[in-house]
Amino acid sequence: MSDHDSGEENVVMLKDGQEEELMSKTLMIQSKRFYIDVKQNQRGRFMKIAEVGPGGKKSRLLMPMSTSAELRDKLTEFSEHYAKLGPSTASATTDGQREDCVLKSEMLVKDNRRYYLDLKENKRGRFLRVSMTLPLSRQRPQVVIPAQGMIEMRDALTDVLTECGTDDAESGEPLPEPQSMRVDNKTFYFDVGLNKRGKFMRISEVRTNVRTAITIPQQSWKRFRDVLSEFVDNSLKPQTETVNGTVEKKKPEEKKKPIEEKTPIEDKQPVEKPKPVEEKLPVDNGEAKAAVDGITAATAAVSI
Numbered sequence: 001m002s003d004h005d006s007g008e009e010n011v012v013m014l015k016d017g018q019e020e021e022l023m024s025k026t027l028m029i030q031s032k033r034f035y036i037d038v039k040q041n042q043r044g045r046f047m048k049i050a051e052v053g054p055g056g057k058k059s060r061l062l063m064p065m066s067t068s069a070e071l072r073d074k075l076t077e078f079s080e081h082y083a084k085l086g087p088s089t090a091s092a093t094t095d096g097q098r099e100d101c102v103l104k105s106e107m108l109v110k111d112n113r114r115y116y117l118d119l120k121e122n123k124r125g126r127f128l129r130v131s132m133t134l135p136l137s138r139q140r141p142q143v144v145i146p147a148q149g150m151i152e153m154r155d156a157l158t159d160v161l162t163e164c165g166t167d168d169a170e171s172g173e174p175l176p177e178p179q180s181m182r183v184d185n186k187t188f189y190f191d192v193g194l195n196k197r198g199k200f201m202r203i204s205e206v207r208t209n210v211r212t213a214i215t216i217p218q219q220s221w222k223r224f225r226d227v228l229s230e231f232v233d234n235s236l237k238p239q240t241e242t243v244n245g246t247v248e249k250k251k252p253e254e255k256k257k258p259i260e261e262k263t264p265i266e267d268k269q270p271v272e273k274p275k276p277v278e279e280k281l282p283v284d285n286g287e288a289k290a291a292v293d294g295i296t297a298a299t300a301a302v303s304i
Contacts, residue, residue, distance in 0.1 A: 022193035029149030075154035
């Protein structure tokens, strides 16, 4: 298991002897959970194989990438030897003097470390014990793999080594510093790594004893960002409503215009326009008298 799961958070900075996680893989073999982590520090790259038992007990091994490739090859040999074995005879031993019977052993040497592979058998079954010795130390870290899971472990190592390679040396190309963020009871880690296929980003979600991760190649970073941006932009838009199983966008409410108050119109009779007054010209008094005399003479002539 990585340091994230063991409670040591933020062990991702590649400074002052700290470690950067490049890849991680999890597998279950019977009742045990195994973690295969590829990490990098100032001295180079290495692999960490951790075992977590049913009771939560943890044990782990560290080995260079080149030694991990040798372990993968040895797992093939041990699984072939296991397939040729007959029925177990450990149940016939009841005196307790031969609790573990060794069926096959190998040793790997890398610098000042030795790794021991022992295929054993006891009353509970057959298993492979992988242990290592440290200089000037009496401790002997080990992991125990059920014999039925040796092929599964070999395949997992093959996948990791194919992705990360078997080179122990640290890449000379500078990588961005890892980052992390915490949301509720989860912690998200963003680690940038480099292998023979190029750069990649690993996003890990870590909870209590649970970890999941995805790996994104560098050529997909821009598209990944665009998809996230699209989701963020859509989340800021008005929410949607479901009508008869159909999702429709909720239209923003339009602002209502204030209603203008209309004053009541009074009933009025139509007003007639005044007729234009004819302008009368003044008449001369002399002319008026002559006109009267003429009318009088005409009237007398008619009467005669």
